[in-house]
Amino acid sequence: MYVKVKDGLVERYPYTPTDLIRQHPDTSFPAGALSEVFLARWGVYPVEESEPPDCNPLTHRVEEGMPFEEDGKWRRSWAIYIMSAQEQAEAAAHLAEKLGSQLGRVLNEFAKTRGYDSMLSACTYAASAVDRFKREGQYCLGVRDAAWAALEQIMADAVAGKRRPPTDLQQIVGELPKLAWPE
Numbered sequence: 001m002y003v004k005v006k007d008g009l010v011e012r013y014p015y016t017p018t019d020l021i022r023q024h025p026d027t028s029f030p031a032g033a034l035s036e037v038f039l040a041r042w043g044v045y046p047v048e049e050s051e052p053p054d055c056n057p058l059t060h061r062v063e064e065g066m067p068f069e070e071d072g073k074w075r076r077s078w079a080i081y082i083m084s085a086q087e088q089a090e091a092a093a094h095l096a097e098k099l100g101s102q103l104g105r106v107l108n109e110f111a112k113t114r115g116y117d118s119m120l121s122a123c124t125y126a127a128s129a130v131d132r133f134k135r136e137g138q139y140c141l142g143v144r145d146a147a148w149a150a151l152e153q154i155m156a157d158a159v160a161g162k163r164r165p166p167t168d169l170q171q172i173v174g175e176l177p178k179l180a181w182p183e
Contacts, residue, residue, distance in 0.1 A: 001047045002039070003067045003074050010066045011043070020044055047074045055080050058091050058158055058165050092159050095167075102169035103151055103176075107144055110179045119144050139182050146177040 004012040004019070012019070017034045020042055021027075030038070036046060052062040065077040083091065107119040114136060116122035123144060125137030154172055158165035166172045 001049070001076075002044050003047050005043045005045060005069075005074075008069075013047070013066055015044060017044065045074045047076055050076045050078075052078050053080060056158075056161060056165065057167075058095065059083060059088055059161065061087070088159075092155065095158075095165060096155050099151060099155070099166065099169055099172075103147060106169065106179075107147060111140060114181060116140075135182055143177050143179060150176050 002013075002015045002017070003010055004015040017039060020034075020039070021029055039045065047067045052064070055062060059082065060080050061083055063079050063081065065079050067074045068077050069075075104119075111117075111119045111122040114122070116125075116136075119140055122140040123137055125133040126141050128134040128137055151172075154163070154166065154175060157163045
């Protein structure tokens with residue numbers, strides 16, 4: 001990633017060596033990769049990579065700003081903005097939908113290990129006259145309720161700022177009920 005600088009000010013960012021070549025179609029450039037020394041003659045400088053700052057993605061958003069020069073090097077800059085109430089609600093809803101979808105798949109895959117079509121199908125056997133099906137159906141009802149309640153609490157804590165929001169179900173799998181069929 002590069003920045004095009006003129007008179008010490010950012011003229012264009014992001015910028016690439018290809019952009020330079022396209023802007024000067026009547027100029028012959030050396031074959032192959034253009035060196036940093038060569039690019040600097042044209043006011044094109046590499047921008048050092050940096051990670052965006054850490055913040056709660058349910059309440060804040062991070063946006064990249066214009067690079068800045070420090071100690072002769074160009075560095076990426078970042079800004080953190082507080083999201084509006086609507087943006088926060090949308091972010092929480094999006095995350096809840098993503099995690100809920102992942103949890104639903106995990107529960108369905110678990111139910112399939114005993115031949116049920118889905119967790120819902122397994123739960124319908126809770127009132128079965130066949131002891132094994134009844135036991136498995138009741139277990140599925142309990143573990144399904146416990147898993148969804150745990151996810152709901154995790155999301156509530158994340159929205160309240162009491163914990164870092166998970167970005168994937170794998171980050172919180174240890175906080176969910178263990179899925180193991182009763183014997």
